[in-house]
Amino acid sequence: MSNFSLSSRSARDVAVLMPKGYINDMGAVSLERTSEQMLGKGMNSLIVNFSNVQYINTIGVSIFTGMVQKTLEHRSVLCFTNMKKAHRDVFEMMGLIKHVMVFADEDDALAFLKRKG
Amino acid sequence: MADRKLDLKRLMFSMASLADLGEEATSSKDLSSKMRAALYVITGMFSVPSAALFLYHPQRHYLELLVDKGQRDKALQGITMPILSEQIKRLRPNDPQTARDLAGHAFYQRNRGLWTKLQIEMFLPLFVKGEFVGAVALGRKLGGAPFRAAEKDVLRIVAHQMAITLHNARLFLDLAEKAAENKKLYTRMQRIYHDTVEAFAAAIDAKDEYTKEHSYRVASYAVAIARELGWKKQDIEGIYIAGLLHDIGKIIVDVKVIKKTETLSAPEICEIRKHPQISYDILSKIKFPWKDIGKFVLHHHERLDGTGYPNCLKEAELSDGVKILALVDAFDAMTSNRPYRDKLPLEKAFQEVMRCKGTQFDSKITNTFFRILHKELNGEIKEPQILPHLQETDMRNIKALASGLAM
Ligand SMILES: [Fe+2]
Numbered sequence: 176m177s178n179f180s181l182s183s184r185s186a187r188d189v190a191v192l193m194p195k196g197y198i199n200d201m202g203a204v205s206l207e208r209t210s211e212q213m214l215g216k217g218m219n220s221l222i223v224n225f226s227n228v229q230y231i232n233t234i235g236v237s238i239f240t241g242m243v244q245k246t247l248e249h250r251s252v253l254c255f256t257n258m259k260k261a262h263r264d265v266f267e268m269m270g271l272i273k274h275v276m277v278f279a280d281e282d283d284a285l286a287f288l289k290r291k292g
Numbered sequence: 293m294a295d296r297k298l299d300l301k302r303l304m305f306s307m308a309s310l311a312d313l314g315e316e317a318t319s320s321k322d323l324s325s326k327m328r329a330a331l332y333v334i335t336g337m338f339s340v341p342s343a344a345l346f347l348y349h350p351q352r353h354y355l356e357l358l359v360d361k362g363q364r365d366k367a368l369q370g371i372t373m374p375i376l377s378e379q380i381k382r383l384r385p386n387d388p389q390t391a392r393d394l395a396g397h398a399f400y401q402r403n404r405g406l407w408t409k410l411q412i413e414m415f416l417p418l419f420v421k422g423e424f425v426g427a428v429a430l431g432r433k434l435g436g437a438p439f440r441a442a443e444k445d446v447l448r449i450v451a452h453q454m455a456i457t458l459h460n461a462r463l464f465l466d467l468a469e470k471a472a473e474n475k476k477l478y479t480r481m482q483r484i485y486h487d488t489v490e491a492f493a494a495a496i497d498a499k500d501e502y503t504k505e506h507s508y509r510v511a512s513y514a515v516a517i518a519r520e521l522g523w524k525k526q527d528i529e530g531i532y533i534a535g536l537l538h539d540i541g542k543i544i545v546d547v548k549v550i551k552k553t554e555t556l557s558a559p560e561i562c563e564i565r566k567h568p569q570i571s572y573d574i575l576s577k578i579k580f581p582w583k584d585i586g587k588f589v590l591h592h593h594e595r596l597d598g599t600g601y602p603n604c605l606k607e608a609e610l611s612d613g614v615k616i617l618a619l620v621d622a623f624d625a626m627t628s629n630r631p632y633r634d635k636l637p638l639e640k641a642f643q644e645v646m647r648c649k650g651t652q653f654d655s656k657i658t659n660t661f662f663r664i665l666h667k668e669l670n671g672e673i674k675e676p677q678i679l680p681h682l683q684e685t686d687m688r689n690i691k692a693l694a695s696g697l698a699m
Binding site: 199200201204232233234235236237238240241243244264265268269270271273274 | 309313337
């Protein structure tokens with residue numbers, strides 16, 4: 176039984192994804208699929224809010240690697256917000272962090288995207 | 293210093309990932325789900341966005357794409373890469389190899405198109421005890437950095453683990469394939485059995501024009517009762533076969549006795565009463581896939597009150613199968629013409645069965661028989677097994693009778 180759920184919302188060309196629980200098995204693949212769909216629908220920016228994420232393992236890293244790759248292909252912006260130090264360390268170690276924009280919280284990210292236009 | 297710390301952290305992460313991989317590999321998921329999860333673990337370990345996993349088919353000499361991740365083309369599953377035995381020998385087992393490593397290989401040259409399409413950066417041939425089982429193909433790392441020496445070491449461990457998983461999975465697939473083949477063989481064998489048995493039944497009935505198709509009707513009625521009693525499919529088949537063959541012993545009885553129209557002499561009665569034992573002797577030599585066929589035929593002339601033959605068994609010693617055959621055999625005898633008498637009208641036959649209920653025929657079986665007849669007359673049974681064999685002009689009368697007798 177997967178300990179993961181995902182909610183998402185979008186306004187204009189920004190989509191916010193709120194994963195919840197453990198990103199450590201194939202139950203979390205919906206995160207990758209949903210982000211791909213959002214990009215396909217023409218979203219220019221994706222925000223992933225990590226507030227409710229507890230644990231990320233290798234499968235999780237693979238899912239985010241896929242997300243990063245897809246945003247690069249679509250020339251879109253990928254923002255990570257509300258990350259715990261442990262999450263940040265993993266992404267840094269795996270070389271993902273340089274492909275995403277990190278913000279303290281969702282508002283910061285939205286404000287930045289608004290400024291950017 | 294910072295670099296070394298990072299290396300150590302990476303090593304720790306790799307160790308944890310290997311544990312994840314082990315967990316996925318031994319999970320109870322089906323092969324594709326298991327392999328997809330394993331592929332996610334591997335791609336996560338090296339931040340590789342795209343990858344594929346291939347299964348080797350030795351008889352077909354190709355690698356088949358089992359699962360993939362992050363490919364632009366969404367319809368890659370099942371795609372193949374031909375590879376010959378001598379080409380396999382040139383691969384370094386469980387060792388990561390780049391396109392440049394394989395540039396001179398016929399295998400690479402032959403599959404260059406797919407190689408480019410999948411953007412394969414690292415090819416990992418999987419071997420178990422020298423046997424080639426499949427391969428993992430990894431794309432470029434995110435950001436395009438080359439695989440470092442330490443990462444290649446981890447890849448070697450990954451290869452061993454994946455090779456074993458794939459090997460076990462293939463053993464399982466082979467077993468499943470064999471099981472399917474066996475089932476097909478079994479079905480075919482059963483058909484041959486049926487054909488043979490039906491040929492025998494026809495031979496039995498042919499000996500006496502009066503008993504023509506008697507065996508078929510007995511088998512058909514017996515199946516109807518067994519089904520109504522909720523017997524298992526296998527046992528229903530068994531009683532069908534027993535019904536077809538119950539009189540096989542008559543093949544040996546002198547045809548003159550069988551066809552005699554006058555009352556039989558004592559020695560002739562003795563002769564004809566041998567047929568259940570002869571049937572048993574013939575059939576007990578055959579290893580049928582159904583149980584109790586021999587016993588059913590041996591006792592089909594026994595009676596509840598112990599006055600039957602050949603063993604004068606009493607009610608408690610008779611199985612349901614025997615009781616069914618005893619009833620339907622006698623009922624069909626009553627309702628067909630015999631050399632020594634004309635058939636009874638259906639009404640009379642019913643009365644005769646009712647008269648012998650409890651002495652010759654078992655009550656539960658008899659009641660079941662009438663219940664089926666009643667249902668068949670009311671059209672409650674989709675494929676009637678008894679009614680089509682009964683030629684009767686006044687069906688209305690029969691309907692009233694059967695409904696009165698059904699319990
Ligand atoms: Fe008989």
